[in-house]
Amino acid sequence: MHPQFKAVNTDRSPVHLHNIRLTPSLTKEGAHDITFTHSSTLSCLSQLDYSYNPTLSSNQEDLTISDILKTNTTYTRVNVKAKIIQQKSQSHNFVRDRTFLTNITYVIADKTTSIDLTVWGEEDITTGGWYFITNVSVRKFQGATFLSSTRDSKFTKITCHESVCQVEHTTSQNLTADIIGTQVNVLYICPLKHPIPDMPLSTYKVHCEKCNTFYISSCITNYTHGTLKIKTPTEIKNVQIENKFIKSIINVPDTANIDTIIDTLLELPPVRMTLHQNNITHIETIKPHTKQLDIPNIIITPSPTESSTTLFPSHEDIEQFMVDFPENTLSPSTSTSATTPTTTTSTIPSSIIQPTKDPQSAIMTSHFKK
Numbered sequence: 001m002h003p004q005f006k007a008v009n010t011d012r013s014p015v016h017l018h019n020i021r022l023t024p025s026l027t028k029e030g031a032h033d034i035t036f037t038h039s040s041t042l043s044c045l046s047q048l049d050y051s052y053n054p055t056l057s058s059n060q061e062d063l064t065i066s067d068i069l070k071t072n073t074t075y076t077r078v079n080v081k082a083k084i085i086q087q088k089s090q091s092h093n094f095v096r097d098r099t100f101l102t103n104i105t106y107v108i109a110d111k112t113t114s115i116d117l118t119v120w121g122e123e124d125i126t127t128g129g130w131y132f133i134t135n136v137s138v139r140k141f142q143g144a145t146f147l148s149s150t151r152d153s154k155f156t157k158i159t160c161h162e163s164v165c166q167v168e169h170t171t172s173q174n175l176t177a178d179i180i181g182t183q184v185n186v187l188y189i190c191p192l193k194h195p196i197p198d199m200p201l202s203t204y205k206v207h208c209e210k211c212n213t214f215y216i217s218s219c220i221t222n223y224t225h226g227t228l229k230i231k232t233p234t235e236i237k238n239v240q241i242e243n244k245f246i247k248s249i250i251n252v253p254d255t256a257n258i259d260t261i262i263d264t265l266l267e268l269p270p271v272r273m274t275l276h277q278n279n280i281t282h283i284e285t286i287k288p289h290t291k292q293l294d295i296p297n298i299i300i301t302p303s304p305t306e307s308s309t310t311l312f313p314s315h316e317d318i319e320q321f322m323v324d325f326p327e328n329t330l331s332p333s334t335s336t337s338a339t340t341p342t343t344t345t346s347t348i349p350s351s352i353i354q355p356t357k358d359p360q361s362a363i364m365t366s367h368f369k370k
């Protein structure tokens with residue numbers, strides 16, 4: 001229904017909403033939200049017996065970060081002017097319409113204070129730059145407030161000479177280690193960013209159910225991510241690795257199968273890496289006795305028997321992680337993710353897809369029983 005609502009919004013068309021539900025507002029105390037459910041209907045009216053009040057429109061406010069932290073409501077959309085201080089983590093997920101999106105979490109700051117901002121999709125953002133950021137959504141999880149970009153968010157680079165509050169960079173750790181174990185997932189993505197759950201690795205064409213289209217196999221890209229078990233002189237630990245960093249140390253053709261990716265990772269010489277809270281933010285291989293490039297030119301050949309079906313997030317996993325819609329991030333199905341492996345390495349997003357014990361969230365869930 002989203003396009004229809006967008007159209008009537010653009011046209012300023014009066015509408016009649018039938019069979020809607022009223023629930024206590026998530027964004028304004030004492031007010032109510034209208035929930036448009038599967039059984040609700042929308043029809044356009046030619047006129048209303050009262051006139052349109054433009055002052056009631058929900059324009060987002062320009063707020064400072066400290067104002068944002070003071071808001072008691074979640075999912076409010078705001079505009080903010082801030083400097084990008086540090087990139088914290090990278091992750092990925094399937095969003096509401098099941099398209100694949102990567103995300104990056106940054107620390108941003110203005111003169112008042114700092115906050116985490118998760119940016120979905122590809123945005124041209126550089127650390128150290130000032131941006132006027134519009135239409136970002138205020139989120140809360142376990143008492144922490146953060147911002148998340150929405151499909152309407154815009155990032156406009158600006159010149160600003162204001163000083164920024166003192167922000168403590170979260171420490172990154174540099175270390176050299178042997179990769180002694182690994183677990184890798186591979187997602188196959190159609191050109192329109194839909195998942196291909198049963199990717200055949202040996203045929204000429206691949207079917208995308210969502211597009212209802214057969215694609216040439218070479219159009220399908222893959223996204224890898226997983227866990228490395230690393231051994232340093234002092235400890236053995238698990239670290240999370242995302243596609244970009246796996247592909248910075250080994251060559252992964254789009255038709256690669258998981259077994260060969262694992263073999264190639266396990267055969268690597270020691271690696272040097274930068275960790276941010278167990279997420280790899282930089283990695284390179286160390287080849288002590290050669291002058292060649294750090295990236296071994298290992299070509300992985302596909303095996304026709306490999307299947308990756310089980311490595312996709314379950315339907316519940318996908319449903320519960322949505323960029324823009326509270327009913328899904330807080331849906332009761334979140335409880336099922338307790339035992340399933342998470343597909344994210346980011347601190348903020350992973351907190352979203354995990355079961356919440358936040359009493360406020362539990363209350364909000366009840367507004368959105370399907």
Ligand SMILES: [Zn+2]
Pocket residue numbers: 190191192193194208209210211212
């Ligand atoms: Zn598709």
